Amino acid sequence: MKEKLMNKLQAFSKGMFVPVLILPIAGIIIALGNILTNARLAEYLPFLNNKVIFGFGKLLSGSLVSILVNLGLIFAVGLSIGLANKKKAEAGFTAVLIFLIFINAMNNYLSVTEKLVPADALRGSGQTTVLGVQILDMGVFLGIILGIVVSYIHNKYCEKEFKGAFQIYGGSRFVFILLIPITVILAVLLSNIWPFVQQGISALGTFIQKTNNFGIFLYGALERLLIPTGLHHLVYTPFLYSSLGGVAEIGGQVYEGARNIYFAEMADPNLVQLSKSVIWDARGLSKMFGLLGACLAMYHTSKKENKTKIKALLIPAAFTSILAGVTEPIEFSFMFAAPILFVIHSGLTGLGMVVLNLFDVRAIGPNGIIDFFLYNVPLGISKTGWPMFLLIGVFQFAVYYFIFRFIITKFKLKTPGREDTPEETRLYYKSDYKEKVKASDEKKSATIIPILVEALGGRDNILKVDNCFTRLRLIIKDTSLVKEDRLKNETGASGVIIKGENVQVIYGLKVSTIKKNVDEYLGIAIE
Numbered sequence: 001m002k003e004k005l006m007n008k009l010q011a012f013s014k015g016m017f018v019p020v021l022i023l024p025i026a027g028i029i030i031a032l033g034n035i036l037t038n039a040r041l042a043e044y045l046p047f048l049n050n051k052v053i054f055g056f057g058k059l060l061s062g063s064l065v066s067i068l069v070n071l072g073l074i075f076a077v078g079l080s081i082g083l084a085n086k087k088k089a090e091a092g093f094t095a096v097l098i099f100l101i102f103i104n105a106m107n108n109y110l111s112v113t114e115k116l117v118p119a120d121a122l123r124g125s126g127q128t129t130v131l132g133v134q135i136l137d138m139g140v141f142l143g144i145i146l147g148i149v150v151s152y153i154h155n156k157y158c159e160k161e162f163k164g165a166f167q168i169y170g171g172s173r174f175v176f177i178l179l180i181p182i183t184v185i186l187a188v189l190l191s192n193i194w195p196f197v198q199q200g201i202s203a204l205g206t207f208i209q210k211t212n213n214f215g216i217f218l219y220g221a222l223e224r225l226l227i228p229t230g231l232h233h234l235v236y237t238p239f240l241y242s243s244l245g246g247v248a249e250i251g252g253q254v255y256e257g258a259r260n261i262y263f264a265e266m267a268d269p270n271l272v273q274l275s276k277s278v279i280w281d282a283r284g285l286s287k288m289f290g291l292l293g294a295c296l297a298m299y300h301t302s303k304k305e306n307k308t309k310i311k312a313l314l315i316p317a318a319f320t321s322i323l324a325g326v327t328e329p330i331e332f333s334f335m336f337a338a339p340i341l342f343v344i345h346s347g348l349t350g351l352g353m354v355v356l357n358l359f360d361v362r363a364i365g366p367n368g369i370i371d372f373f374l375y376n377v378p379l380g381i382s383k384t385g386w387p388m389f390l391l392i393g394v395f396q397f398a399v400y401y402f403i404f405r406f407i408i409t410k411f412k413l414k415t416p417g418r419e420d421t422p423e424e425t426r427l428y429y430k431s432d433y434k435e436k437v438k439a440s441d442e443k444k445s446a447t448i449i450p451i452l453v454e455a456l457g458g459r460d461n462i463l464k465v466d467n468c469f470t471r472l473r474l475i476i477k478d479t480s481l482v483k484e485d486r487l488k489n490e491t492g493a494s495g496v497i498i499k500g501e502n503v504q505v506i507y508g509l510k511v512s513t514i515k516k517n518v519d520e521y522l523g524i525a526i527e
Helices: 002-015 021-037 039-042 051-069 071-083 088-112 139-156 164-169 174-210 213-225 233-241 258-266 276-281 285-301 302-324 328-334 339-357 371-380 386-410 422-428 441-455 484-491 508-522
Strands: 126-129 133-136 247-249 253-256 462-467 471-477 495-499 501-504
Touching: 002 071, 002 139, 021 051, 021 258, 021 371, 051 071, 051 258, 071 088, 071 139, 088 139, 088 174, 133 174, 139 174, 139 233, 164 174, 174 213, 213 233, 213 247, 213 339, 233 258, 233 276, 253 258, 258 276, 258 371, 276 339, 285 302, 285 328, 285 339, 285 386, 285 508, 302 328, 302 508, 328 339, 328 495, 328 501, 339 386, 371 386, 386 501, 441 484, 441 508, 462 508, 471 508, 484 495
Parallel strands: none
Antiparallel strands: 126 133, 247 253, 462 471, 471 501, 495 501
Protein backbone atom coordinates (compact mmCIF):
# COMPACT_ATOMS: atom_id res chain seq x y z
CA MET A 1 0.00 0.00 0.00
CA LYS A 2 2.84 2.36 0.92
CA GLU A 3 4.61 1.62 -2.36
CA LYS A 4 1.41 2.16 -4.35
CA LEU A 5 0.81 5.50 -2.63
CA MET A 6 4.40 6.56 -3.34
CA ASN A 7 3.95 5.65 -7.02
CA LYS A 8 0.83 7.80 -7.22
CA LEU A 9 2.51 10.74 -5.51
CA GLN A 10 5.53 10.54 -7.81
CA ALA A 11 3.26 10.41 -10.87
CA PHE A 12 1.38 13.45 -9.56
CA SER A 13 4.62 15.30 -8.88
CA LYS A 14 5.80 14.59 -12.41
CA GLY A 15 2.48 15.70 -13.90
CA MET A 16 2.71 19.03 -12.07
CA PHE A 17 5.70 19.95 -14.21
CA VAL A 18 3.53 20.63 -17.25
CA PRO A 19 1.75 23.68 -15.77
CA VAL A 20 4.46 24.71 -13.28
CA LEU A 21 7.32 24.99 -15.77
CA ILE A 22 5.35 27.25 -18.11
CA LEU A 23 4.80 29.86 -15.40
CA PRO A 24 8.44 31.04 -15.10
CA ILE A 25 8.28 31.87 -18.82
CA ALA A 26 5.34 34.17 -18.09
CA GLY A 27 7.37 35.67 -15.25
CA ILE A 28 10.34 36.42 -17.50
CA ILE A 29 8.10 38.13 -20.07
CA ILE A 30 6.50 40.19 -17.29
CA ALA A 31 10.02 41.10 -16.11
CA LEU A 32 10.96 42.16 -19.64
CA GLY A 33 7.83 44.28 -19.87
CA ASN A 34 8.71 45.85 -16.54
CA ILE A 35 12.19 46.70 -17.81
CA LEU A 36 10.77 48.43 -20.88
CA THR A 37 8.38 50.52 -18.75
CA ASN A 38 10.77 51.31 -15.89
CA ALA A 39 11.12 55.09 -15.53
CA ARG A 40 14.36 54.87 -13.55
CA LEU A 41 16.05 52.73 -16.16
CA ALA A 42 14.89 55.16 -18.85
CA GLU A 43 16.96 57.87 -17.13
CA TYR A 44 20.13 55.84 -17.71
CA LEU A 45 19.06 54.24 -21.00
CA PRO A 46 17.50 57.03 -23.10
CA PHE A 47 16.31 54.66 -25.83
CA LEU A 48 13.74 53.30 -23.35
CA ASN A 49 12.15 56.75 -23.13
CA ASN A 50 10.03 56.05 -26.15
CA LYS A 51 6.24 55.71 -26.44
CA VAL A 52 6.47 52.71 -28.75
CA ILE A 53 8.85 50.82 -26.43
CA PHE A 54 6.81 51.82 -23.37
CA GLY A 55 3.60 50.69 -25.03
CA PHE A 56 5.15 47.40 -26.08
CA GLY A 57 6.40 46.78 -22.54
CA LYS A 58 2.96 47.59 -21.13
CA LEU A 59 1.41 45.18 -23.60
CA LEU A 60 3.79 42.38 -22.60
CA SER A 61 3.39 42.68 -18.84
CA GLY A 62 -0.34 43.42 -18.97
CA SER A 63 -1.08 40.46 -21.23
CA LEU A 64 0.91 37.89 -19.27
CA VAL A 65 -0.50 38.89 -15.88
CA SER A 66 -3.82 37.45 -17.10
CA ILE A 67 -2.27 33.98 -16.79
CA LEU A 68 -1.91 34.46 -13.04
CA VAL A 69 -5.65 34.99 -12.51
CA ASN A 70 -6.58 31.86 -14.48
CA LEU A 71 -4.31 29.32 -12.83
CA GLY A 72 -7.23 26.98 -12.18
CA LEU A 73 -7.76 26.45 -15.90
CA ILE A 74 -4.02 26.24 -16.58
CA PHE A 75 -3.48 23.57 -13.93
CA ALA A 76 -6.58 21.61 -14.99
CA VAL A 77 -5.33 21.37 -18.57
CA GLY A 78 -1.64 21.03 -17.75
CA LEU A 79 -2.11 18.36 -15.10
CA SER A 80 -4.50 16.39 -17.31
CA ILE A 81 -1.88 16.35 -20.05
CA GLY A 82 0.92 15.53 -17.61
CA LEU A 83 -0.94 12.61 -16.00
CA ALA A 84 -2.42 11.18 -19.20
CA ASN A 85 -0.71 7.96 -20.26
CA LYS A 86 -1.75 8.37 -23.90
CA LYS A 87 -3.77 10.69 -26.16
CA LYS A 88 -2.51 13.66 -24.16
CA ALA A 89 -3.92 16.30 -26.49
CA GLU A 90 -7.41 14.83 -26.14
CA ALA A 91 -7.02 14.78 -22.36
CA GLY A 92 -6.16 18.49 -22.39
CA PHE A 93 -9.13 19.35 -24.59
CA THR A 94 -11.46 17.35 -22.34
CA ALA A 95 -10.10 19.23 -19.32
CA VAL A 96 -11.08 22.58 -20.87
CA LEU A 97 -14.64 21.36 -21.41
CA ILE A 98 -14.90 19.92 -17.91
CA PHE A 99 -13.53 23.12 -16.36
CA LEU A 100 -16.24 25.16 -18.10
CA ILE A 101 -18.94 22.69 -17.01
CA PHE A 102 -17.69 22.72 -13.42
CA ILE A 103 -17.65 26.49 -12.87
CA ASN A 104 -21.11 26.92 -14.38
CA ALA A 105 -22.50 23.95 -12.43
CA MET A 106 -21.14 25.39 -9.19
CA ASN A 107 -22.45 28.85 -10.03
CA ASN A 108 -25.93 27.50 -10.73
CA TYR A 109 -25.98 25.41 -7.56
CA LEU A 110 -24.87 28.36 -5.42
CA SER A 111 -27.51 30.50 -7.10
CA VAL A 112 -30.32 27.96 -6.54
CA THR A 113 -29.32 27.51 -2.89
CA GLU A 114 -29.03 31.30 -2.48
CA LYS A 115 -25.39 31.11 -1.39
CA LEU A 116 -23.99 33.58 -3.93
CA VAL A 117 -22.85 36.81 -2.32
CA PRO A 118 -23.44 40.16 -4.09
CA ALA A 119 -20.88 40.87 -6.83
CA ASP A 120 -19.65 43.98 -4.98
CA ALA A 121 -19.01 42.01 -1.78
CA LEU A 122 -16.66 39.31 -3.05
CA ARG A 123 -13.63 40.40 -1.06
CA GLY A 124 -13.32 38.24 2.05
CA SER A 125 -16.41 36.21 1.17
CA GLY A 126 -14.60 33.10 -0.01
CA GLN A 127 -16.00 33.59 -3.50
CA THR A 128 -14.46 34.94 -6.68
CA THR A 129 -15.01 35.30 -10.41
CA VAL A 130 -13.44 32.78 -12.78
CA LEU A 131 -13.79 33.45 -16.51
CA GLY A 132 -16.67 35.78 -15.66
CA VAL A 133 -18.49 33.15 -13.56
CA GLN A 134 -18.89 33.63 -9.80
CA ILE A 135 -17.93 30.52 -7.78
CA LEU A 136 -16.20 29.55 -4.56
CA ASP A 137 -12.60 30.69 -4.50
CA MET A 138 -10.73 27.39 -4.92
CA GLY A 139 -7.71 28.94 -6.60
CA VAL A 140 -5.18 26.54 -8.06
CA PHE A 141 -6.74 23.63 -6.14
CA LEU A 142 -9.70 23.65 -8.53
CA GLY A 143 -7.37 22.97 -11.44
CA ILE A 144 -5.51 20.27 -9.51
CA ILE A 145 -8.70 18.45 -8.53
CA LEU A 146 -10.19 18.58 -12.03
CA GLY A 147 -6.85 17.62 -13.60
CA ILE A 148 -6.67 14.49 -11.43
CA VAL A 149 -10.29 13.51 -12.11
CA VAL A 150 -10.05 14.05 -15.87
CA SER A 151 -6.76 12.17 -16.20
CA TYR A 152 -8.04 9.23 -14.13
CA ILE A 153 -11.18 8.75 -16.22
CA HIS A 154 -9.23 9.43 -19.42
CA ASN A 155 -6.58 6.80 -18.66
CA LYS A 156 -9.26 4.26 -17.78
CA TYR A 157 -11.61 4.73 -20.73
CA CYS A 158 -9.89 6.69 -23.53
CA GLU A 159 -9.52 3.51 -25.62
CA LYS A 160 -13.03 2.19 -24.97
CA GLU A 161 -14.70 1.51 -28.31
CA PHE A 162 -18.26 0.56 -29.32
CA LYS A 163 -19.67 -1.15 -32.37
CA GLY A 164 -22.40 -0.19 -34.77
CA ALA A 165 -24.32 3.07 -34.35
CA PHE A 166 -22.62 3.79 -31.02
CA GLN A 167 -19.13 3.70 -32.50
CA ILE A 168 -18.99 7.50 -32.65
CA TYR A 169 -19.31 7.67 -28.85
CA GLY A 170 -16.13 5.73 -28.14
CA GLY A 171 -12.68 6.95 -27.08
CA SER A 172 -12.34 10.47 -25.74
CA ARG A 173 -16.04 11.18 -26.41
CA PHE A 174 -16.98 8.38 -24.02
CA VAL A 175 -14.61 9.93 -21.45
CA PHE A 176 -16.40 13.27 -21.86
CA ILE A 177 -19.82 11.63 -21.49
CA LEU A 178 -18.78 9.93 -18.26
CA LEU A 179 -17.26 13.11 -16.87
CA ILE A 180 -20.38 15.26 -17.32
CA PRO A 181 -22.41 13.76 -14.41
CA ILE A 182 -19.21 13.28 -12.36
CA THR A 183 -18.36 16.96 -12.78
CA VAL A 184 -21.84 18.18 -11.87
CA ILE A 185 -21.92 15.99 -8.74
CA LEU A 186 -18.40 17.14 -7.85
CA ALA A 187 -19.48 20.78 -8.20
CA VAL A 188 -22.37 20.21 -5.79
CA LEU A 189 -20.20 18.34 -3.28
CA LEU A 190 -17.40 20.91 -3.33
CA SER A 191 -19.92 23.74 -2.96
CA ASN A 192 -20.72 22.29 0.46
CA ILE A 193 -17.29 20.94 1.41
CA TRP A 194 -14.91 23.65 0.20
CA PRO A 195 -15.89 26.34 2.75
CA PHE A 196 -14.52 24.01 5.45
CA VAL A 197 -11.37 23.44 3.39
CA GLN A 198 -10.99 27.21 3.11
CA GLN A 199 -11.12 27.47 6.88
CA GLY A 200 -8.45 24.78 7.18
CA ILE A 201 -6.18 26.51 4.65
CA SER A 202 -6.70 29.81 6.42
CA ALA A 203 -5.84 28.22 9.78
CA LEU A 204 -2.69 26.65 8.33
CA GLY A 205 -1.67 29.95 6.79
CA THR A 206 -2.24 31.67 10.12
CA PHE A 207 -0.15 29.03 11.91
CA ILE A 208 2.72 29.52 9.47
CA GLN A 209 2.54 33.28 9.86
CA LYS A 210 2.52 33.01 13.65
CA THR A 211 5.48 30.63 13.68
CA ASN A 212 7.18 33.13 11.36
CA ASN A 213 10.84 32.17 11.07
CA PHE A 214 10.32 28.59 12.27
CA GLY A 215 7.73 28.09 9.52
CA ILE A 216 10.11 29.55 6.95
CA PHE A 217 12.93 27.29 8.15
CA LEU A 218 10.70 24.22 8.01
CA TYR A 219 9.53 25.11 4.50
CA GLY A 220 13.07 25.63 3.17
CA ALA A 221 14.44 22.48 4.81
CA LEU A 222 11.57 20.23 3.67
CA GLU A 223 11.78 21.50 0.11
CA ARG A 224 15.34 20.11 -0.02
CA LEU A 225 14.85 17.01 2.15
CA LEU A 226 12.21 15.65 -0.21
CA ILE A 227 14.51 15.84 -3.24
CA PRO A 228 15.36 12.09 -3.07
CA THR A 229 11.68 11.18 -3.31
CA GLY A 230 10.94 13.59 -6.15
CA LEU A 231 8.07 15.02 -4.08
CA HIS A 232 9.66 18.37 -3.21
CA HIS A 233 7.40 20.06 -5.77
CA LEU A 234 4.46 19.28 -3.49
CA VAL A 235 6.01 21.48 -0.80
CA TYR A 236 6.59 24.71 -2.69
CA THR A 237 3.74 24.63 -5.24
CA PRO A 238 0.93 25.48 -2.75
CA PHE A 239 2.96 28.38 -1.37
CA LEU A 240 3.72 29.78 -4.81
CA TYR A 241 0.27 29.42 -6.33
CA SER A 242 -2.34 29.29 -3.54
CA SER A 243 -3.47 31.35 -0.57
CA LEU A 244 -0.96 29.52 1.67
CA GLY A 245 1.69 31.77 0.16
CA GLY A 246 -0.28 34.95 0.86
CA VAL A 247 -3.18 36.98 -0.53
CA ALA A 248 -2.85 40.53 -1.88
CA GLU A 249 -5.02 42.98 -3.79
CA ILE A 250 -3.06 44.65 -6.58
CA GLY A 251 -4.63 47.07 -9.02
CA GLY A 252 -8.13 46.01 -7.94
CA GLN A 253 -7.40 42.31 -8.58
CA VAL A 254 -6.87 39.75 -5.79
CA TYR A 255 -3.85 37.45 -6.23
CA GLU A 256 -2.98 34.34 -4.24
CA GLY A 257 0.45 32.74 -3.82
CA ALA A 258 3.95 34.18 -3.59
CA ARG A 259 4.83 33.79 -7.28
CA ASN A 260 1.53 35.27 -8.51
CA ILE A 261 1.74 38.20 -6.11
CA TYR A 262 5.33 38.94 -7.10
CA PHE A 263 4.62 38.92 -10.83
CA ALA A 264 1.55 41.11 -10.36
CA GLU A 265 3.57 43.54 -8.26
CA MET A 266 6.25 43.67 -10.95
CA ALA A 267 3.67 45.02 -13.38
CA ASP A 268 2.43 47.69 -10.93
CA PRO A 269 4.79 50.72 -10.99
CA ASN A 270 2.90 52.43 -8.15
CA LEU A 271 3.94 49.98 -5.43
CA VAL A 272 6.46 51.32 -2.95
CA GLN A 273 7.39 47.95 -1.39
CA LEU A 274 6.82 44.35 -2.37
CA SER A 275 4.71 41.99 -0.29
CA LYS A 276 6.51 39.99 2.40
CA SER A 277 4.93 36.80 1.04
CA VAL A 278 7.55 36.67 -1.73
CA ILE A 279 9.92 35.08 0.82
CA TRP A 280 8.43 31.72 -0.20
CA ASP A 281 9.98 32.18 -3.65
CA ALA A 282 13.48 32.96 -2.37
CA ARG A 283 14.56 29.31 -2.55
CA GLY A 284 17.48 30.02 -4.87
CA LEU A 285 19.93 31.29 -2.24
CA SER A 286 21.52 27.90 -1.62
CA LYS A 287 21.36 27.06 -5.33
CA MET A 288 23.41 30.08 -6.39
CA PHE A 289 25.78 30.34 -3.44
CA GLY A 290 25.57 27.57 -0.85
CA LEU A 291 26.15 24.60 -3.13
CA LEU A 292 29.03 26.44 -4.77
CA GLY A 293 30.71 26.44 -1.36
CA ALA A 294 29.91 22.74 -0.99
CA CYS A 295 31.54 22.02 -4.37
CA LEU A 296 34.68 23.90 -3.39
CA ALA A 297 34.84 22.00 -0.09
CA MET A 298 34.50 18.64 -1.84
CA TYR A 299 37.19 19.62 -4.33
CA HIS A 300 39.66 20.80 -1.67
CA THR A 301 39.12 17.67 0.43
CA SER A 302 39.46 15.24 -2.49
CA LYS A 303 42.63 13.20 -2.96
CA LYS A 304 45.35 14.79 -5.03
CA GLU A 305 45.26 12.09 -7.70
CA ASN A 306 41.49 12.53 -8.14
CA LYS A 307 41.27 16.31 -8.43
CA THR A 308 41.19 16.34 -12.25
CA LYS A 309 38.26 13.93 -12.28
CA ILE A 310 36.44 15.87 -9.59
CA LYS A 311 36.78 19.07 -11.61
CA ALA A 312 35.09 17.37 -14.55
CA LEU A 313 32.18 16.49 -12.28
CA LEU A 314 31.77 19.57 -10.11
CA ILE A 315 32.47 22.48 -12.47
CA PRO A 316 29.60 21.82 -14.92
CA ALA A 317 27.32 20.88 -12.01
CA ALA A 318 28.12 24.15 -10.22
CA PHE A 319 27.49 26.25 -13.32
CA THR A 320 24.18 24.46 -13.89
CA SER A 321 23.12 25.25 -10.33
CA ILE A 322 24.17 28.92 -10.52
CA LEU A 323 22.80 29.68 -13.98
CA ALA A 324 19.66 27.52 -14.11
CA GLY A 325 18.96 26.59 -10.48
CA VAL A 326 19.23 22.84 -11.19
CA THR A 327 20.87 21.43 -8.07
CA GLU A 328 20.45 17.68 -8.32
CA PRO A 329 23.80 16.94 -10.06
CA ILE A 330 25.57 18.44 -7.03
CA GLU A 331 23.23 17.10 -4.38
CA PHE A 332 23.43 13.56 -5.70
CA SER A 333 27.21 13.74 -5.73
CA PHE A 334 27.19 13.60 -1.92
CA MET A 335 23.67 12.47 -1.00
CA PHE A 336 24.36 8.72 -0.98
CA ALA A 337 28.05 8.81 -0.07
CA ALA A 338 27.50 11.15 2.89
CA PRO A 339 23.79 11.55 3.80
CA ILE A 340 24.63 13.73 6.80
CA LEU A 341 25.83 16.41 4.39
CA PHE A 342 22.45 16.40 2.66
CA VAL A 343 20.67 16.87 5.99
CA ILE A 344 23.02 19.77 6.79
CA HIS A 345 22.41 21.22 3.32
CA SER A 346 18.64 21.09 3.88
CA GLY A 347 18.97 22.82 7.26
CA LEU A 348 21.24 25.54 5.85
CA THR A 349 18.74 26.14 3.04
CA GLY A 350 16.01 26.79 5.58
CA LEU A 351 18.29 28.99 7.70
CA GLY A 352 19.25 31.01 4.62
CA MET A 353 15.60 31.84 3.99
CA VAL A 354 15.20 32.85 7.64
CA VAL A 355 18.14 35.27 7.33
CA LEU A 356 16.55 36.80 4.21
CA ASN A 357 13.36 37.31 6.19
CA LEU A 358 15.21 38.85 9.14
CA PHE A 359 16.84 41.39 6.82
CA ASP A 360 13.49 42.11 5.14
CA VAL A 361 14.79 41.07 1.72
CA ARG A 362 12.03 40.83 -0.93
CA ALA A 363 14.13 39.58 -3.85
CA ILE A 364 13.38 36.17 -5.36
CA GLY A 365 15.80 33.80 -7.05
CA PRO A 366 14.28 30.38 -7.68
CA ASN A 367 15.89 29.52 -11.02
CA GLY A 368 19.44 30.80 -11.02
CA ILE A 369 21.33 34.04 -11.38
CA ILE A 370 19.91 35.05 -14.80
CA ASP A 371 16.32 34.96 -13.54
CA PHE A 372 17.44 36.69 -10.35
CA PHE A 373 18.71 39.76 -12.19
CA LEU A 374 15.81 39.82 -14.65
CA TYR A 375 13.23 39.72 -11.89
CA ASN A 376 14.75 41.95 -9.24
CA VAL A 377 17.08 44.58 -10.68
CA PRO A 378 14.43 46.45 -12.74
CA LEU A 379 12.28 46.89 -9.62
CA GLY A 380 15.02 48.75 -7.80
CA ILE A 381 16.86 48.25 -4.53
CA SER A 382 14.21 49.79 -2.29
CA LYS A 383 11.50 47.35 -3.38
CA THR A 384 13.52 44.13 -3.40
CA GLY A 385 16.74 44.66 -1.44
CA TRP A 386 18.50 42.49 -4.02
CA PRO A 387 22.08 43.62 -3.10
CA MET A 388 21.49 42.27 0.44
CA PHE A 389 20.36 38.96 -1.13
CA LEU A 390 23.75 38.73 -2.86
CA LEU A 391 25.63 39.72 0.31
CA ILE A 392 23.82 37.06 2.33
CA GLY A 393 24.59 34.64 -0.50
CA VAL A 394 28.32 35.30 -0.19
CA PHE A 395 28.09 34.69 3.55
CA GLN A 396 26.18 31.45 2.91
CA PHE A 397 28.87 30.35 0.45
CA ALA A 398 31.45 30.69 3.23
CA VAL A 399 29.26 28.89 5.79
CA TYR A 400 28.68 25.96 3.42
CA TYR A 401 32.37 25.75 2.57
CA PHE A 402 33.69 25.65 6.14
CA ILE A 403 30.96 23.38 7.51
CA PHE A 404 31.23 20.90 4.63
CA ARG A 405 35.03 20.91 4.79
CA PHE A 406 35.03 20.36 8.55
CA ILE A 407 32.45 17.55 8.48
CA ILE A 408 34.10 15.78 5.53
CA THR A 409 37.56 15.76 7.12
CA LYS A 410 36.39 15.22 10.72
CA PHE A 411 34.32 12.14 9.92
CA LYS A 412 36.39 11.02 6.92
CA LEU A 413 33.35 10.98 4.65
CA LYS A 414 33.72 9.32 1.25
CA THR A 415 32.58 12.27 -0.83
CA PRO A 416 33.58 12.34 -4.53
CA GLY A 417 37.36 12.09 -4.85
CA ARG A 418 37.87 10.58 -1.37
CA GLU A 419 36.99 6.98 -2.23
CA ASP A 420 39.41 4.19 -1.39
CA THR A 421 40.27 3.38 -5.02
CA PRO A 422 40.36 5.43 -8.22
CA GLU A 423 37.80 3.04 -9.75
CA GLU A 424 35.22 4.06 -7.14
CA THR A 425 35.70 7.69 -8.05
CA ARG A 426 34.58 6.65 -11.48
CA LEU A 427 31.04 6.23 -10.07
CA TYR A 428 30.71 9.98 -10.07
CA TYR A 429 32.69 10.71 -13.20
CA LYS A 430 31.08 11.39 -16.57
CA SER A 431 33.17 9.17 -18.82
CA ASP A 432 34.98 10.78 -21.70
CA TYR A 433 33.70 14.17 -20.61
CA LYS A 434 36.04 16.27 -22.72
CA GLU A 435 35.21 14.31 -25.88
CA LYS A 436 31.48 14.42 -25.22
CA VAL A 437 31.22 18.18 -24.75
CA LYS A 438 32.34 18.64 -28.35
CA ALA A 439 29.30 16.76 -29.67
CA SER A 440 25.72 18.06 -29.71
CA ASP A 441 23.33 16.96 -26.97
CA GLU A 442 21.28 14.99 -29.49
CA LYS A 443 24.22 12.97 -30.72
CA LYS A 444 25.72 12.57 -27.28
CA SER A 445 22.56 11.25 -25.66
CA ALA A 446 21.78 8.95 -28.59
CA THR A 447 25.07 7.09 -28.17
CA ILE A 448 24.31 6.15 -24.57
CA ILE A 449 20.74 4.94 -25.13
CA PRO A 450 21.59 1.25 -25.85
CA ILE A 451 23.79 1.21 -22.74
CA LEU A 452 21.07 2.93 -20.70
CA VAL A 453 18.41 0.43 -21.78
CA GLU A 454 20.73 -2.51 -21.10
CA ALA A 455 21.61 -1.11 -17.66
CA LEU A 456 17.90 -0.94 -16.88
CA GLY A 457 17.52 -4.64 -17.56
CA GLY A 458 16.71 -4.54 -21.26
CA ARG A 459 13.69 -3.59 -23.36
CA ASP A 460 11.32 -6.10 -21.78
CA ASN A 461 12.12 -4.85 -18.28
CA ILE A 462 10.99 -1.28 -19.03
CA LEU A 463 7.24 -0.83 -18.60
CA LYS A 464 6.97 2.96 -18.82
CA VAL A 465 9.25 5.90 -19.63
CA ASP A 466 8.65 9.49 -18.56
CA ASN A 467 10.61 12.49 -17.37
CA CYS A 468 10.40 15.64 -15.32
CA PHE A 469 12.75 18.64 -15.37
CA THR A 470 15.90 16.73 -14.45
CA ARG A 471 14.97 13.06 -14.02
CA LEU A 472 14.21 10.13 -16.28
CA ARG A 473 11.32 8.41 -14.48
CA LEU A 474 10.64 4.76 -15.28
CA ILE A 475 8.43 1.90 -14.20
CA ILE A 476 10.59 -1.25 -14.14
CA LYS A 477 9.36 -4.84 -14.04
CA ASP A 478 12.33 -6.22 -12.08
CA THR A 479 14.47 -3.57 -10.37
CA SER A 480 17.06 -6.14 -9.32
CA LEU A 481 18.26 -6.07 -12.94
CA VAL A 482 19.05 -2.33 -12.78
CA LYS A 483 22.80 -1.66 -12.79
CA GLU A 484 23.36 1.64 -10.98
CA ASP A 485 27.11 1.63 -11.57
CA ARG A 486 26.70 1.44 -15.34
CA LEU A 487 24.09 4.19 -15.34
CA LYS A 488 26.50 6.48 -13.48
CA ASN A 489 29.75 5.43 -15.13
CA GLU A 490 28.67 4.98 -18.74
CA THR A 491 25.60 7.19 -19.26
CA GLY A 492 26.54 10.24 -17.16
CA ALA A 493 23.79 9.87 -14.55
CA SER A 494 24.30 11.97 -11.43
CA GLY A 495 22.25 9.59 -9.29
CA VAL A 496 19.81 6.69 -9.31
CA ILE A 497 16.81 6.27 -7.00
CA ILE A 498 14.93 2.96 -6.77
CA LYS A 499 11.67 2.79 -4.83
CA GLY A 500 9.57 -0.26 -5.52
CA GLU A 501 9.00 -0.50 -9.26
CA ASN A 502 9.85 3.20 -9.70
CA VAL A 503 13.33 4.08 -10.93
CA GLN A 504 14.53 7.69 -11.26
CA VAL A 505 17.78 8.41 -13.11
CA ILE A 506 19.14 11.94 -12.68
CA TYR A 507 20.50 13.55 -15.88
CA GLY A 508 19.87 17.26 -15.36
CA LEU A 509 18.67 19.60 -18.11
CA LYS A 510 19.44 17.15 -20.94
CA VAL A 511 16.87 14.65 -19.68
CA SER A 512 14.16 15.60 -22.20
CA THR A 513 16.54 14.78 -25.07
CA ILE A 514 17.45 11.46 -23.46
CA LYS A 515 13.79 10.60 -22.92
CA LYS A 516 13.02 11.33 -26.56
CA ASN A 517 15.86 9.09 -27.72
CA VAL A 518 14.81 6.30 -25.36
CA ASP A 519 11.28 6.49 -26.78
CA GLU A 520 12.65 6.24 -30.31
CA TYR A 521 14.97 3.37 -29.39
CA LEU A 522 12.13 1.41 -27.76
CA GLY A 523 9.71 2.25 -30.55
CA ILE A 524 7.37 4.22 -28.29
CA ALA A 525 5.09 6.58 -30.19
CA ILE A 526 5.77 10.22 -29.28
CA GLU A 527 2.61 12.33 -29.05
